[in-house]
Amino acid sequence: xxxxxxxxxxxxxxxxxxxxxILLAAIGEAVAEKSGVLNLGVEGxxxxxxxxxxxxxxxxxxxxxxxxxxxxxxxIFSMIFGILTQYLKSNQVATGLGLTLVGLGLSALxxxxxxxxxxxxxxxxxxxxxxxxxxLGKMLxxxxxxxxxxxxxVAIVWWFLKFTHAGMVLRAVGENHDAAHALGYKVVRVxxxxxxFGGATSxxxxxxxxxxxxxxxxxxxxxxxxxxxxxxVVFASWRPWRVLxxxxxxxxxxxxxxxxxxxxxxxxVEYLSxxxxxxxxxxxxxxxxxxxxxxxxxxxxxxHASS
Amino acid sequence: xxxxxxxxxxxxxxxxxxxxxxxxxxxxFVYVGPVGDYGWTYEHDQGRLAVxxxxxxxxxxxxxxxxPEGADSERVMTQMALQGADLIFTTSFGYMEPTINVAEKFPxxxxxxxxxxxxxxxxxxxxxxxxxxxxxxxxxxxxxTKTNKVGYIGSFPIPEVVRGINSAFIHARxxxxxxxxxxVWIYTWFDPAKEADAxxxxxxxxxxxxLQHTDSTAPQAAAEKAGGVIxxxxxxxxxxxxxxxxxxxxxxxxxxYYIARTQxxxxxxxxxxxxxxxxxxxxxxxxxITAAVPADVKAExxxxxxxxxxxxxxxxxxxxxxxxxxxxxxAGETADDGTLLGMNxxxxxxxxxxPQ
Numbered sequence: 001x002x003x004x005x006x007x008x009x010x011x012x013x014x015x016x017x018x019x020x021x022i023l024l025a026a027i028g029e030a031v032a033e034k035s036g037v038l039n040l041g042v043e044g045x046x047x048x049x050x051x052x053x054x055x056x057x058x059x060x061x062x063x064x065x066x067x068x069x070x071x072x073x074x075x076i077f078s079m080i081f082g083i084l085t086q087y088l089k090s091n092q093v094a095t096g097l098g099l100t101l102v103g104l105g106l107s108a109l110x111x112x113x114x115x116x117x118x119x120x121x122x123x124x125x126x127x128x129x130x131x132x133x134x135x136l137g138k139m140l141x142x143x144x145x146x147x148x149x150x151x152x153x154v155a156i157v158w159w160f161l162k163f164t165h166a167g168m169v170l171r172a173v174g175e176n177h178d179a180a181h182a183l184g185y186k187v188v189r190v191x192x193x194x195x196x197f198g199g200a201t202s203x204x205x206x207x208x209x210x211x212x213x214x215x216x217x218x219x220x221x222x223x224x225x226x227x228x229x230x231x232x233v234v235f236a237s238w239r240p241w242r243v244l245x246x247x248x249x250x251x252x253x254x255x256x257x258x259x260x261x262x263x264x265x266x267x268x269v270e271y272l273s274x275x276x277x278x279x280x281x282x283x284x285x286x287x288x289x290x291x292x293x294x295x296x297x298x299x300x301x302x303x304h305a306s307s
Numbered sequence: 308x309x310x311x312x313x314x315x316x317x318x319x320x321x322x323x324x325x326x327x328x329x330x331x332x333x334x335x336f337v338y339v340g341p342v343g344d345y346g347w348t349y350e351h352d353q354g355r356l357a358v359x360x361x362x363x364x365x366x367x368x369x370x371x372x373x374x375p376e377g378a379d380s381e382r383v384m385t386q387m388a389l390q391g392a393d394l395i396f397t398t399s400f401g402y403m404e405p406t407i408n409v410a411e412k413f414p415x416x417x418x419x420x421x422x423x424x425x426x427x428x429x430x431x432x433x434x435x436x437x438x439x440x441x442x443x444x445x446x447x448x449x450x451x452t453k454t455n456k457v458g459y460i461g462s463f464p465i466p467e468v469v470r471g472i473n474s475a476f477i478h479a480r481x482x483x484x485x486x487x488x489x490x491v492w493i494y495t496w497f498d499p500a501k502e503a504d505a506x507x508x509x510x511x512x513x514x515x516x517x518l519q520h521t522d523s524t525a526p527q528a529a530a531e532k533a534g535g536v537i538x539x540x541x542x543x544x545x546x547x548x549x550x551x552x553x554x555x556x557x558x559x560x561x562x563x564y565y566i567a568r569t570q571x572x573x574x575x576x577x578x579x580x581x582x583x584x585x586x587x588x589x590x591x592x593x594x595x596i597t598a599a600v601p602a603d604v605k606a607e608x609x610x611x612x613x614x615x616x617x618x619x620x621x622x623x624x625x626x627x628x629x630x631x632x633x634x635x636x637x638a639g640e641t642a643d644d645g646t647l648l649g650m651n652x653x654x655x656x657x658x659x660x661x662p663q
Contacts, residue, residue: 006512007511010511011511014504014507014508014511018500018504021500104373108341108343111343112343115343115345116345116524116547117547118528118531118547121532209499209500213500213503213504214499214500214503214525214528214529215528215532216499216524216525216528218341218343218344218345218499218523218524218525219341219342219343219344220340220341220373220497221499221500221523221525222500223495223497223498223499223500223501224498225500254501254504255504255508258491258493258504258505258508259508259511259512261489261490261491261492261508262458262489262491262505262508262509262511262512262514263489263512264489264658264659266659268660268662269464269492269662270662273492273493273494
């Protein structure tokens with residue numbers, strides 16, 4: 001067995017690419033769930049973002065614009081879920097699943113003319129000085145903008161939920177919507193905004209798959225990444241930095257096991273293949289085993305202003 | 308009274324018109340990926356479209372894409388049978404047992420399962436000798452690799468995939484004794500992101516040729532992004548990646564088979580059969596070898612293709628040893644189909660084990 005062929009710098013670099021779509025989707029879903037909304041439509045919002053980002057990037061030759069449009073369109077798309085569940089009081093689980101199905105179908109329709117086309121990909125940033133550091137430069141400072149943005153976004157969400165008044169209102173709405181309503185907070189408005197944020201970041205995550213990770217458009221290309229993101233939110237007990245940690249562990253073990261296979265490790269392939277799921281769950285359960293890690297108390301419950 | 312009879316007459320005539328429009332035979336297709344994968348499922352769907360075009364109104368086709376292998380596929384097949392399908396093609400290895408189960412419940416519906424080995428009175432099997440195409444890819448890969456490392460993305464460790472690896476390896480080694488194969492199993496037929504990750508991992512390990520036995524074009528895109536890597540189209544031409552990274556391809560041509568089997572149902576002559584055709588009968592095609600391949604290598608590859616097509620050359624011709632060094636085929640001996648269909652071992656020289 002020869003592991004010298006596995007270059008840790010390249011491994012970390014691939015890990016971040018592999019984890020970013022899940023991270024983006026999961027951080028948005030974490031905010032939505034913190035406000036008490038369980039949106040199972042992540043997969044659908046991601047794939048809409050993937051196709052919209054791809055279409056815009058191909059037509060304008062500007063991948064960054066593709067990302068922006070993906071976020072906007074997926075944010076609007078998530079409003080289908082928002083209006084149905086918040087105003088028309090439909091069941092969140094069923095509506096979320098419906099959103100996924102609609103997203104998969106809609107993206108297939110929109111994407112048909114773009115199958116097999118190539119997209120302009122996001123260039124890696126050329127960071128002066130930092131990018132020239134040996135090993136570390138390649139590992140951490142040679143990525144495209146979206147990777148840094150995703151980490152920045154986690155920091156913003158953490159700061160927002162923990163230190164801002166609006167963040168506290170959002171959490172209050174998620175913990176006890178009746179009490180929040182009695183205090184005069186606009187429960188439905190807060191939730192609509194949280195759903196829209198979740199849609200926008202899911203769209204970014206999807207676009208990252210079609211514009212950076214693969215990069216091309218193929219029908220059904222998110223292939224379950226949205227469900228992984230949903231699971232990571234739960235196992236990370238709704239905490240932003242743990243979401244980042246979970247996504248990176250998942251992405252990291254995925255990439256590592258592929259590299260181990262490619263390097264000819266004598267570990268049975270079956271164990272390697274299940275390792276990303278297993279290790280991510282075990283690690284997150286262990287770090288979440290202490291303290292109060294419960295789900296937002298109003299998660300998934302419908303809100304009636306009359307009650 | 309008069310109006311009533313007019314309405315009744317109108318309804319009756321609409322009924323007759325509808326009956327006249329109804330197709331004689333309804334053919335269902337169950338796909339594991341999306342029809343737009345530009346690989347495996349895309350080619351099966353091209354076959355379906357060829358059936359529609361060939362028979363016109365006489366045949367109606369229906370299909371369901373992205374059907375997971377296993378229990379869920381039984382539901383899809385049952386639904387198709389209940390909707391009146393006379394012939395159902397189930398086009399992935401993992402549909403094997405579900406197909407047999409559903410076929411038992413619908414003895415009057417004919418089933419055709421691709422790449423499997425379980426048959427019944429109303430279940431046929433069919434597959435293509437992809438390993439013939441793999442031999443040609445192996446030859447080109449062995450000649451063209453500069454790092455002497457060839458990457459191979461495997462889906463599931465089933466005989467069909469193992470056979471392809473062995474065939475490619477034997478022919479790569481034949482022209483390049485230093486070549487090594489790095490094999491990665493990803494346990495899915497279709498997951499573009501994972502396929503791209505696997506290709507990237509192999510490329511980072513120094514592979515400058517990547518072969519894939521998965522269904523999407525993502526490994527091609529990853530290879531193109533990395534640069535300096537060659538690939539081969541899998542199951543479909545994947546022509547959008549010409550002239551590099553894709554330098555050639557294996558194309559599955561199911562259309563003639565699908566038309567012939569549908570015709571058999573129309574004629575009432577359908578019987579359970581086992582079909583396994585290769586380059587000769589045209590079920591396996593070799594896509595254009597691009598200018599990125601040196602002319603002499605291209606000529607050799609085409610000569611091999613002709614020899615395989617005419618039956619002069621069998622890709623598994625001895626002497627070939629198994630991985631453990633024991634003799635599998637003596638000099639001049641060719642593999643029998645039974646061994647090939649159940650192949651679960653690597654040939655001598657490949658590193659690693661076949662996951663069991």
